[in-house]
Amino acid sequence: MATILPAPIEYQLIGLTEDGAIGDLLAGFDQKQGRVRLQALISEWLRMENLVVLTGSGTSVSAGGKTMANLETAVFATIEALSDIPASITPIIEARKNALFLALLEDDEPIGFEAWLSFVANALVVAESSGGPFSAVTWSSTPAPNVAELRWFVDRLRMAIFAECALSLPDTGLATSADKIAPHLAFLSKLVARDSNLGRTHLFTLNYDTLFEQALELLGVQYFDGFTGRASARFDPSVYGLDIYYPGEVAEGRVRRFDKFLHFYKLHGSIHWFEQGHEMRARHPDLAPFQSYATLTPQNKARSLVRLAGDTPSVGILPTANKFAQTLAMPYAHLFRSFQVRLGIPQTFLLVLGYGFGDDHVSRIIENALMNPSLVMLVVEPNPTSPVIERIRRYKDLGKRAFVLCPTPDAFSQSAFTHATFDDFARTVMPDVQWLADFLRLRRFEKQIASSSTSIESGTETMGG
Structure with a gap:
């Protein structure tokens, strides 16, 4: 008779232990005890006065998003498949690919995709500017692109990045529990459920997509994102100094803070930002035409790219396309x-x-912030062999304040990239909140009403016919 082995312990929480060494704070606990302790620690940290969240491209993967490396690959594949690609552009892309390959062979760290975009975008600025101290750049590839070809390249880069990041939140209107809904909904609902007497949550993201905005609006969470106005919002950082309160006449005679509210920051811009004159504006585009884009082959993406994204005015995804100043x-x-x-x-x-x-810019800010003696950092990392973990280990001299939540090696080998992902953390690790259950109940009720109305309308049309 086959022996049924117990499921491996799912998580390890790496940080400074009681004996002053780096280790697993969940060691010695069984599955249930470890989860209880983990959720207790997270609950305690979420009650700290100042809550800051930083999210990267990994939070968009389940909705069809790509990590920066995969985004770069997809964008290049689409541009190389375009029928009107200038002869000078292909060598530029090939040089970038070769640089990445050599860096991998030599175990070196190449410049990131966004940094590389900065060089290309600013080369166009140099080429199109007059009166500056220089009027051209020297390219490492040949033939060198002229101004029109470089403008074509920057424009297609913008379109391709936009199309890859034009993601829509999955419809989970019939979900019955938090582990069935879109992770952004679960995450945000739990994030804003903390005591309203504490400081407001400050959510920073490096992503270009608008998944968080879509989730915030679906949940009815109010947020300030640095823009004022509706029809054509303009950037005005003074809004981050504002808050939202219930007036006295609806709050038992006294002013009370609105519960579901946070401040939202997009550090690298967004697909819905665009430059108008000397101002940054924001207007959300219709994303419906892009829903199947990510599933297309590079050839089909190339055929539809200009039609889908050609008229999109966004420059927020290429922040360095502005003038140097x-x-x-x-x-x-x-x-x-x-x-x-x-x-x-x-x-x-x-x-x-x-x-x-x-x-590097973001990481340096974080490392400098660890000098703050009352800061606690938790990094959620789904790969137990990630270099991120070794980086956090180096922070041990800063006290018991830097932790990494990741799968145990056994759990990872049994089911890779299942535990300590954004989806898993949002749905199952963060403590549940009651108002999320109420929200799901309301969404199911709305779906049922919509379905009933459709059935009645269909029946009426049949009878009339």
């Missing part, structure tokens, strides 16, 4: 400054999800 101006400089300031506040809990510490 503007690259450190609003909104990007203000957003990064806000990130740095929030991490310097006493009693701060920094929660990091879907970010692999591949952006």
Whole structure:
């Protein structure tokens, strides 16, 4: 008779243990006890006065999003499949691929995709500018592109990135529990459920997509994202100093803070940002035409790219396409400054999800913030062999304040990238909240009403026919 082996322990929480060494804070606990302790620690950290969340591309993967490396690959494949690609552009892409390959062979760290985009976008700025100290750049590939070819390349890069990031939140209207709904809904509902007397949540993301905005609006969570206005919102950082309250006449005679509210920051811009004059504006585009884009072959993407994204005015996904003098101006400089300031506040809990510490600028801000003696950081990492874990180990001299939640090696070998993903953390690790259950009940009721109305209308048409 076959022996049924017990399921492996799912999680390890790596950090500084009681004996002063780096180890697993869940060691010695069984599955149930370990989860109870883990959720107790997370609940305690979420009650800290200043809650800061940083999310990266890993939080969008379940909705069809790509990590930065995969995004780069997909964008290049689409551009190379375009029928009108200039002869000078292919060598530029090939040089980038070769640089990545050599870096991999030599175990070196190449510049990231966004940094590489900065060089290309700013090369166009140089080419199109007059009166500057230089009028051209020297390319490592030949033939060198002329201004029109370079403009074509930057424009197609923008379109391709936009199309890959034009993601829509999955419809989970009939879900009966938190582990069945879109992870963004589960995550945000639990995030804003903490005591309203504590400081407001500050959610920073490096993603270009609008999945968090879609989830916030579906949940009815109010948020300030740095823009004011509706028809054509413009960036105005003063909104981050505002808050939302119930007036006295609807709050038992006294002013009371609105519960479901947070501040939202997009550090690298967004697909719905665009530059108008000297201002950054925001307008959400219709994403419905892009729902099947990610599943297409590069050839089919190339055939539909200009039709789908050609008229999109977004430059938020290429922040460095501005003039050199503007690259450190609003909104990007203000957003990064806000990130740095929030991490310097006493009693701060920094929660990091879907970010692999591949952006040197962001990582340096985090490492400097660890000098804050009352900051606690939890990094959620689905790969137990990730270099991120070794990075956190190096923070041990800063005290018991930097932790990594990741799968145990046994759990990972049995089911890779299942535990400690953004989806898993949002749905099953974070403690449940009652109002999420109420929200799901309301969504199911709305779906049932819509379905009933459709059935009645269909029946009426049949009788009339």
